Amino acid sequence: MTAMTDDSIPVTPRAIHDEMVAFGIMTALLVIVPWTGIYPFFVMQALCFALLACAFNLLIGYGGLLSFGHAMFLGTAGYCSGHALKVWGLSPELGILVGTAAAAGLAVITGLVAIRRQGIYFAMITLALSQLLYFIYLQAPFTHGEDGIQGIPQGYLFGILNLANPTILYYVVLAGFLFGFLVIFRTINSPFGEVLKAIRENEPRAISLGYKTDQYKLLAYILSGTLAGLAGALKVFVAQNASLTDVEVAMSGQIVLMTLVGGLGTVFGPVLGAFVIVAMQQYLSGLGQWVTVIQGVVFVVCVLTFRRGVIGEIAHYFRRSL
Amino acid sequence: MQALYAQLLVGLINGSFYALLSLGLAVIFGMLNIINFAHGALYMMGAFVAYFLLNVMGIGYWPALIIAPIAVGIFGMILERTMLQWLAGLDHLYGLLLTFGLALIIQGVFQNYFGSSGLPYSIPDELKGGMNLGFMFLPIYRGWVVIFSLIVCLGTWYLIERTRLGAYLRAATENPALVRAFGINVPRMITLTYGLGVGLAALAGVLSAPINQVRPLMGENVIIVVFAVVVIGGMGSIMGSIVTGFALGVIEGLTKYFYPEASNTVVFVLMVLVLLVKPTGLTGRAA
Numbered sequence: 230m231t232a233m234t235d236d237s238i239p240v241t242p243r244a245i246h247d248e249m250v251a252f253g254i255m256t257a258l259l260v261i262v263p264w265t266g267i268y269p270f271f272v273m274q275a276l277c278f279a280l281l282a283c284a285f286n287l288l289i290g291y292g293g294l295l296s297f298g299h300a301m302f303l304g305t306a307g308y309c310s311g312h313a314l315k316v317w318g319l320s321p322e323l324g325i326l327v328g329t330a331a332a333a334g335l336a337v338i339t340g341l342v343a344i345r346r347q348g349i350y351f352a353m354i355t356l357a358l359s360q361l362l363y364f365i366y367l368q369a370p371f372t373h374g375e376d377g378i379q380g381i382p383q384g385y386l387f388g389i390l391n392l393a394n395p396t397i398l399y400y401v402v403l404a405g406f407l408f409g410f411l412v413i414f415r416t417i418n419s420p421f422g423e424v425l426k427a428i429r430e431n432e433p434r435a436i437s438l439g440y441k442t443d444q445y446k447l448l449a450y451i452l453s454g455t456l457a458g459l460a461g462a463l464k465v466f467v468a469q470n471a472s473l474t475d476v477e478v479a480m481s482g483q484i485v486l487m488t489l490v491g492g493l494g495t496v497f498g499p500v501l502g503a504f505v506i507v508a509m510q511q512y513l514s515g516l517g518q519w520v521t522v523i524q525g526v527v528f529v530v531c532v533l534t535f536r537r538g539v540i541g542e543i544a545h546y547f548r549r550s551l
Numbered sequence: 552m553q554a555l556y557a558q559l560l561v562g563l564i565n566g567s568f569y570a571l572l573s574l575g576l577a578v579i580f581g582m583l584n585i586i587n588f589a590h591g592a593l594y595m596m597g598a599f600v601a602y603f604l605l606n607v608m609g610i611g612y613w614p615a616l617i618i619a620p621i622a623v624g625i626f627g628m629i630l631e632r633t634m635l636q637w638l639a640g641l642d643h644l645y646g647l648l649l650t651f652g653l654a655l656i657i658q659g660v661f662q663n664y665f666g667s668s669g670l671p672y673s674i675p676d677e678l679k680g681g682m683n684l685g686f687m688f689l690p691i692y693r694g695w696v697v698i699f700s701l702i703v704c705l706g707t708w709y710l711i712e713r714t715r716l717g718a719y720l721r722a723a724t725e726n727p728a729l730v731r732a733f734g735i736n737v738p739r740m741i742t743l744t745y746g747l748g749v750g751l752a753a754l755a756g757v758l759s760a761p762i763n764q765v766r767p768l769m770g771e772n773v774i775i776v777v778f779a780v781v782v783i784g785g786m787g788s789i790m791g792s793i794v795t796g797f798a799l800g801v802i803e804g805l806t807k808y809f810y811p812e813a814s815n816t817v818v819f820v821l822m823v824l825v826l827l828v829k830p831t832g833l834t835g836r837a838a
Contacts, residue, residue, distance in 0.1 A: 295644045342823050345830035346782070349586050349643045353778040354826065360775045361819035368812060478775065482651060489648065521659035528652025532645050533637060 332458020562804015
């Protein structure tokens with residue numbers, strides 16, 4: 230992996246300090262959102278995608294594995310949570326648990342298949358697996374095909390927090406996002422994360438040092454899929470529906486785009502990228518299909534001239550790790 | 552039995568397209584180290600060029616069969632010169648991302664102007680009608696597609712495996728620096744190779760226009776199936792791509808007859824099975 234990552238900045242106490250400061254600023258900004266008059270629905274949606282992109286980034290940025298099928302976790306968790314809430318009438322916390330667990334199970338099964346190949350093949354395999362799931366969900370009765378699961382009840386979290394209240398829902402989604410973010414942050418700064426980076430840089434060498442790299446990659450894949458599932462389960466409460474668009478290839482592409490814009494392999498890049506792309510869709514929605522074209526142009530421009538992404542460029546300029 | 556033969560024929564036709572597309576992907580990957588995600592979009596462009604030639608300029612199917620692949624091939628070579636060439640030496644994944652972006656742009660532009668519905672393209676007069684083979688009725692155009700694709704696939708195999716130009720190509724795949732040292736213009740060969748792969752995709756597009764109608768998103772799902780075909784067959788061998796493409800088309804056709812619910816998914820399920828048994832693909836060597 231020569232060109233994927235050119236951040237040679239080692240994890241030092243200073244780097245951790247920088248990241249802590251950035252994390253504090255991000256959290257503070259997100260906490261005050263309900264008082265700023267910004268449309269909370271937009272920020273909640275962006276937070277779900279931010280967690281999804283962070284989970285995706287754990288694989289590509291730290292494990293060197295490009296998953297082109299991460300929408301399958303989003304969609305699976307969405308359908309399972311939605312079904313559990315609406316048909317089984319479970320409470321929100323159990324609904325989230327069902328969706329996340331379903332995504333985790335899917336990650337175990339697909340991971341065992343996908344990690345058998347590396348690089349470009351891994352991308353193609355994950356893409357094909359997500360397409361397989363798309364067709365399964367298209368035909369399965371519980372997903373209601375083209376209609377999707379509509380009007381999912383939000384309910385009371387732990388029996389007391391009314392999720393139909395936008396402000397309460399916002400803080401619940403924010404808590405879910407911060408939980409997932411911190412899990413990823415802890416993972417990449419752990420010995421496990423260091424081994425992942427070693428595999429990304431030089432897998433044969435990691436093998437020769439005695440690491441069972443397949444197990445590391447599988448574990449990273451399962452963690453990534455599970456957290457993507459958490460994002461999907463949270464999104465159910467925001468959107469109140471679960472539909473086929475969440476399982477489509479286009480969705481997987483958007484997850485890749487968010488991470489690419491923000492910065493592959495940066496800690497905060499995927500969060501910023503998710504806000505940029507969700508905002509772009511929000512404000513350009515009047516342009517219809519041209520949004521797809523614009524997304525394509527962003528892809529091309531990023532790959533040709535801007536491979537570090539926004540946060541990556543900032544970090545590179547200041548020689549800091551972000 | 553009639554229905555079985557009919558589905559078998561549909562399978563062979565889809566197999567022809569899979570073979571032409573996966574062949575192009577394999578050739579491009581060999582030289583450029585890029586998985587061309589835009590392949591499906593360029594396949595669609597081939598069909599649209601044929602449609603324009605007929606409806607705007609009155610140029611029929613037979614000239615389109617030559618003009619469309621060349622036109623789209625030139626478009627592809629422009630993409631390679633202006634964008635893809637700058638990715639040489641970078642991680643393979645950037646090529647995938649760039650061509651994915653190109654696919655979004657191309658498909659988005661066509662969708663803006665033509666919506667999502669299909670435009671009709673009629674079968675040329677010479678290939679209309681059908682023959683009674685005794686056990687089944689064979690529409691002539693469909694038989695033509697299968698035979699012509701097979702000839703093109705084998706021709707490409709011959710070009711790469713048996714000619715001097717092909718030998719240069721294979722040598723440049725193995726060691727471009729050494730081939731350059733012999734005075735061969737490798738960058739130009741890379742451009743031409745991309746044009747060839749893209750031209751094959753456009754040719755498949757023209758062939759499919761009378762069967763599948765001309766739609767902006769006609770390549771969107773096909774390319775993912777072709778990716779699975781490539782994973783199953785491995786990209787190491789040209790003949791492997793051809794055989795796997797046709798074989799999977801036939802298996803898909805048989806599934807449509809025996810268990811239609813699984814016809815969309817059978818190729819992906821086979822991919823999973825192959826990965827579990829032989830992770831390097833059927834013809835692939837260990838990476």
